[in-house]
Amino acid sequence: xxxxxxxxxxxxxxxxxxxxxxxxxxxxxxxxxxxxxxxxxxxxxxxxxxxxxxxxxxxxxxxxxxxxxxxxxxxxxxxxxxxxxxxxxxxxxxxxxxxxxxxxxxxxxxxxxxxxxxxxxxxxxxxxxxxxx
Numbered sequence: 001x002x003x004x005x006x007x008x009x010x011x012x013x014x015x016x017x018x019x020x021x022x023x024x025x026x027x028x029x030x031x032x033x034x035x036x037x038x039x040x041x042x043x044x045x046x047x048x049x050x051x052x053x054x055x056x057x058x059x060x061x062x063x064x065x066x067x068x069x070x071x072x073x074x075x076x077x078x079x080x081x082x083x084x085x086x087x088x089x090x091x092x093x094x095x096x097x098x099x100x101x102x103x104x105x106x107x108x109x110x111x112x113x114x115x116x117x118x119x120x121x122x123x124x125x126x127x128x129x130x131x132x133x
Contacts, residue, residue, distance in 0.1 A: 023116070074109040074125060088111050110122055
């Protein structure tokens with residue numbers, strides 16, 4: 001994904017086939033691992049944060065966000081990813097409705113998709129973080 005700015009610190013995405021996951025992150029998101037060993041792969045973003053992908057005997061529930069990727073243009077990122085075959089989740093529940101895969105949460109736009117292993121990944125605008133008091 002050309003417009004990835006940063007990802008959540010210390011995020012993990014697990015799956016049963018790290019080779020499949022590695023191909024997904026390479027082919028769909030355009031990411032190259034910074035570190036790779038028998039335990040899995042580590043990806044780092046331009047912002048200095050990163051996340052790991054590793055094989056697991058467990059199965060992701062796909063019901064909660066495992067990883068959030070911040071982008072400056074949510075609509076553009078969704079279009080780019082859809083062009084690469086990524087399917088975005090659609091929600092229509094009280095308090096959460098997506099249109100073309102994108103929810104507007106009081107001016108903060110976010111969209112969700114699942115990786116090859118079923119991990120739920122969010123794509124959203126950068127979140128302002130206040131300095132510790």
